[in-house]
Amino acid sequence: MANKEKPNIVFILTDQWRAQATGYAGDPNVKTPNLDALAQKSVRLDTAVSTCPVCCPARACLLTGQYPLTHGIFLNQIRLEPNTTTLAEALTSHGYDTAYIGKWHLDGDTHEQNFIPPERRLGFDFWRAHECSHNYFDSPYYDDSGVMKKWEGYDAFAQTDCAIEYLEGRQDEDDPFFLFVSYGPPHTPFHRVPEEYKAL
Secondary structure, X not given: OOOOOOOOEEEEEXXXXXXXXXXXXXXXXXXXXXXXXXXXXXOXXXXXXXXXXXXXXXXXXXXXXXXXXXXXXXXXXXXXOOOOOOHHHHHHOOOOEEEEEEEOOOEOOOOOOOOOOHHHOOOOXXXXXXXXXXXXXXXXXXXXXXXXXXXXXEHHHHHHHHHHHHHHOOOOXXXXXXXXXXXXXXXXXXXXXXXXXXXX
């Protein structure tokens, strides 16, 4: 358990999910009971706005705290340069363990076949990620081996299991951690979901 000065941080990013599309925000078309419960005891940023709401620019803004004019990513398929200081690097310098799981989409013009070497992971040590894939079943990812692997089944479930394994397998529980979990859904194609959810 991290100390009060260095709290553990879990950042969960979903792709193309509008804040209004939650039960707690009043949308009658969705069922989000767990998010609704979390919202009741959380700080909510109800007026947050993206200055460039496209995948790569928005991700670059989140990780650097910079505007697109500063970090240079204005559209998709442009690499965020490794000399850019990121949140993960800043936290590492303060003793945090860092982990990234899921969709990365910050490494340039290739998609799922792209192995991202450690020097381009922008401060993340534990790595289970792919550049970009919208095939949400058995989708690809890489760890440190450089060999493409597959998330078994629906990738959001497998990535969640991976995040739990990371948390349970941490060697030094006294060190704080920064865990970034990046899901591909609910980005299109919307039909690539388990049948039980499609039926809703």
